Amino acid sequence: MKKNEITQHLVDLNELEILDLVRKELEGGADPLEVLDACREGMIIVGKRFEAGEYYLPELIMAGEIFSEVSEILRSVIKEGSAETKGTVVFGTVRGDVHDIGKDIIVGILRGVGYRVHDLGTNVETEQFVKKMQETGAPILGLSGLITTAYNSMREVIEALDKAGIRKRVKVMIGGGVTDERVRVHTGADAYGNDPTDALKLCAQFMGGN
Amino acid sequence: MKPETMTPQERFDAAVNLRKPDRVPVCPLGFLFAGPLTGMTMAEFYTDLDAATAAQRKIFADLGGWDVVGLSGGTMTDPFPLTAIYPNKMKLPGRDLPENAIMQFDESEPAMVVEDYDIIIKKGWNHFFFSHLLPRIMPGYGGGIFGTIKAISKLLRFQKSFKKDIRYWESRGIPSLVGMACVVPYEMFSTARTLQQFILDLYRHPDKVTAAMDAALPDVIKTTLRGTKALGVPRVFLAGERGAGDVINPQQFDQFYFPWLKKLVNALIDAGITPLFHFDSNWDRNLSYFKEFPKGKCILDLDSATDIFKAKEILDGHMCLMGDVPAPLLTLGTPEEVSDYCKKLIDEVGRGGGFILSSGCSVPYDAKFENIKAMIDTAKTYELSKG
Numbered sequence: 013m014k015k016n017e018i019t020q021h022l023v024d025l026n027e028l029e030i031l032d033l034v035r036k037e038l039e040g041g042a043d044p045l046e047v048l049d050a051c052r053e054g055m056i057i058v059g060k061r062f063e064a065g066e067y068y069l070p071e072l073i074m075a076g077e078i079f080s081e082v083s084e085i086l087r088s089v090i091k092e093g094s095a096e097t098k099g100t101v102v103f104g105t106v107r108g109d110v111h112d113i114g115k116d117i118i119v120g121i122l123r124g125v126g127y128r129v130h131d132l133g134t135n136v137e138t139e140q141f142v143k144k145m146q147e148t149g150a151p152i153l154g155l156s157g158l159i160t161t162a163y164n165s166m167r168e169v170i171e172a173l174d175k176a177g178i179r180k181r182v183k184v185m186i187g188g189g190v191t192d193e194r195v196r197v198h199t200g201a202d203a204y205g206n207d208p209t210d211a212l213k214l215c216a217q218f219m220g221g222n
Numbered sequence: 223m224k225p226e227t228m229t230p231q232e233r234f235d236a237a238v239n240l241r242k243p244d245r246v247p248v249c250p251l252g253f254l255f256a257g258p259l260t261g262m263t264m265a266e267f268y269t270d271l272d273a274a275t276a277a278q279r280k281i282f283a284d285l286g287g288w289d290v291v292g293l294s295g296g297t298m299t300d301p302f303p304l305t306a307i308y309p310n311k312m313k314l315p316g317r318d319l320p321e322n323a324i325m326q327f328d329e330s331e332p333a334m335v336v337e338d339y340d341i342i343i344k345k346g347w348n349h350f351f352f353s354h355l356l357p358r359i360m361p362g363y364g365g366g367i368f369g370t371i372k373a374i375s376k377l378l379r380f381q382k383s384f385k386k387d388i389r390y391w392e393s394r395g396i397p398s399l400v401g402m403a404c405v406v407p408y409e410m411f412s413t414a415r416t417l418q419q420f421i422l423d424l425y426r427h428p429d430k431v432t433a434a435m436d437a438a439l440p441d442v443i444k445t446t447l448r449g450t451k452a453l454g455v456p457r458v459f460l461a462g463e464r465g466a467g468d469v470i471n472p473q474q475f476d477q478f479y480f481p482w483l484k485k486l487v488n489a490l491i492d493a494g495i496t497p498l499f500h501f502d503s504n505w506d507r508n509l510s511y512f513k514e515f516p517k518g519k520c521i522l523d524l525d526s527a528t529d530i531f532k533a534k535e536i537l538d539g540h541m542c543l544m545g546d547v548p549a550p551l552l553t554l555g556t557p558e559e560v561s562d563y564c565k566k567l568i569d570e571v572g573r574g575g576g577f578i579l580s581s582g583c584s585v586p587y588d589a590k591f592e593n594i595k596a597m598i599d600t601a602k603t604y605e606l607s608k609g
Contacts, residue, residue: 025425068471073421108323110313112330113417134330135319160553160586161323189503189527190549198554207468 013042015050022054023061025074027081034082044089051082055124063209069117072208076120083123097128099219100150104132104141105188106165111158114188118154118211127215138168142176151181152218154211155201157188166199183218187211224606230289231397234578238496238542240518242575246568248601249290249399249544250594251523252298252584254324256281259591264324265316268299275387285591288598292399293459293584295387299325301360302376303384306445307405307461309333309355309414324587327413333358334414336427339434347407347438348445355414385453400498401455404446405462406482407435412464424474435482443489450495457496457521460486467507468527480511491519498544502583503527509536517541526582534571543571546582547597552589557596564600572605 014033021030034047058075061067101122105115112134119131130148132140145153153173155166166186173179186201187210196204202218205211227244228236236243253274257267260277267274278294297303301312304325311328313319319326333355342350356364356373363373388398411431412420423431446458464470465479490497499512502525509532512522522537523544524530530546537543546567551560564579571577579601585594 027425068467069469070421070424070471070474073418074425077418077422108320110319110326110328110330116418135313159324159326160549160588163550163553192548192550194550194554 013037013046015046018047018050019054019057022051022075022078023057025071025078027074027078030078031081031085034085038085038089044086045095047082048086048090048095051079052124052126055079055121059121059125059208059212072117072121076117076124079124080120096126098126099152099215100128100130100148101152101154101215102130102132102141102144102148102150103154103156104136105134105156106162106169107135107137108161108165109157109159110134111156111188114158115154115156118156118187118208121208122211122215125212138165138172141169142172142178145173145178145182146176151183152215153182153184155184155186155199157186158190160190162188162190163195163198166201170200185211185214185218223603226606230395234290234397237576237578238518238521240539240542240576245605246572246577246579246601247289248579248598249292250288250585250597251292251399251581253278253281253294254298254587255585255589255594258322258587259284263316263321264587265314265321268315268325271296271299271383274299279390285595285598287396288601289396290399290578291391291396292580294391294398295384296380297384297403298584300380301325302373303380303403305356305359306351306377307403307410309351309359309410310416311359329413329416332414332416332419334411336423336430339427339430342434343430343437347410347441381449381452388453388455398455400457400459401453402446402449403459403461404442404486405460406465406479406486407438407442408479408482409462409464410438410442411435417464417469424478428477432478435478439482439485443486446490447493447495450493456494457498458490459500460490460497461500461502463502465508466501466503466505466527468504472507475508484514487515487520491516496520498523501525501528506532509533512537512541515541521578523580524582530567530571534573538574539576542576542578544578544580546580548582549586552581552593552597553586555593557592560593560596561600564597565604568601568604
């Protein structure tokens with residue numbers, strides 16, 4: 013299988029070429045899990061290039077789009093749950109805030125590098141977050157918000173996790189246009205991030221315990 | 223303390239013209255905070271313009287007044303003028319969001335499809351906006367002739383009430399920061415398409431997008447000049463966020479953003495208008511581009527994501543800067559922290575003049591009264607108390 017070629021097309025954002033190649037490889041009997049791995053490898057390189065300042069948000073968006081198109085092709089041939097995941101993350105924009113651009117980009121890249129992400133959408137009620145955390149047992153919760161309304165909503169979610177008795181097993185990261193250390197302290201989150209690199213680093217740190 | 227020697231208008235003009243005023247002019251941008259601070263819910267503030275206007279005037283007096291009023295009246299609450307520059311659906315407090323949230327754009331679905339670029343290329347932006355786009359965003363408005371008349375009369379009604387508000391402040395010696403507002407086609411398209419889809423368009427249909435931007439720009443200029451004339455304020459709020467360095471890559475900035483920004487700015491300056499770049503997000507990487515605009519003819523208003531101290535280094539003596547007390551500081555900080563940051567801004571960014579002290583973007587609706595007051599009072603007293 014032309015694994016390196018798939019990875020390279022993803023890194024170079026060659027949308028038509030990669031889709032064509034993936035279809036051909038699958039028709040030729042390639043292992044879909046290996047195709048997925050090749051794409052994940054590409055997403056990791058895209059993430060690194062972003063971190064190094066060689067790629068910007070548009071490249072992440074385009075890479076995320078290509079990854080989701082490939083995933084769509086693979087969905088019919090990969091058995092649910094057979095692909096390895098790096099871990100489970102629940103994500104959403106908190107109550108009172110409907111901004112989704114930053115959240116969607118982060119969700120896209122986390123999925124791309126191999127996390128299983130439950131995206132709850134925007135203007136998500138506190139109880140929905142708690143319910144999803146209980147249901148999935150996810151160790152990471154990402155709370156997003158762009159406007160100051162989000163500060164108290166984020167705090168409410170974290171207090172609700174505490175009340176539900178699951179705060180200790182969950183790492184909470186917050187992010188969005190107006191988050192900083194002051195906001196982290198106000199909300200009681202474990203960490204805050206300002207860009208996709210921060211989110212990737214925090215997830216790796218939370219999962220690896222370092 | 224030394225006495226003030228300038229009127230608010232003189233102080234404002236001095237800063238824009240890169241001179242040193244008697245003290246820094248201060249402009250807490252927007253008025254959303256007037257709702258909560260006078261006991262209104264945000265839902266009421268958005269829907270009852272008379273009560274919201276009364277609240278704005280009351281809070282101005284309660285805070286002891288300031289130099290330049292920015293985005294008063296219904297500018298931040300009336301969906302119609304906002305839709306004209308950010309064309310997508312909106313969510314309103316009390317209707318789609320909790321009573322005490324603020325209005326937000328809902329970009330979960332594109333309001334415009336790829337084929338629409340062809341309509342813009344053939345017929346221009348205004349035709350596309352009123353005949354095709356508006357009815358998708360606000361059913362009942364635009365579309366046919368009656369819907370278009372209905373929409374235009376809504377816009378004119380807003381213009382009339384905003385004009386009345388501008389005159390109210392003027393009669394009290396307080397200049398309005400801006401009258402008309404506009405954005406480059408890139409910003410309008412990316413809102414209508416949603417940012418993610420628009421970015422994909424830049425990869426998939428670059429020629430179509432640039433042709434549509436060429437076709438849209440003359441309408442943007444025409445509408446802005448007409449609105450400026452009607453409102454009688456020779457300054458335009460030129461908003462930008464999606465061309466920022468943390469959103470777009472450098473090559474795309476050159477290919478899809480800056481050429482249209484330059485044409486728009488030059489057209490405004492040629493007409494005797496001062497563009498106020500209200501540029502949110504991080505523009506650090508693009509700051510040197512602002513040197514391409516004529517000296518002393520524009521204002522750059524930053525929201526705290528851009529390093530305003532770096533902007534001072536690059537644009538000192540070239541462009542008036544405005545900003546940038548961060549939203550978290552105004553909402554969660556203490557008056558002492560706000561005052562300390564304002565002093566730092568006055569000392570460093572205000573050094574030699576050409577600076578307007580302001581909030582980073584608009585003052586958050588949930589900012590604390592004492593924090594806004596600390597910002598205003600620091601502007602009024604800090605320099606005049608110095609020996």
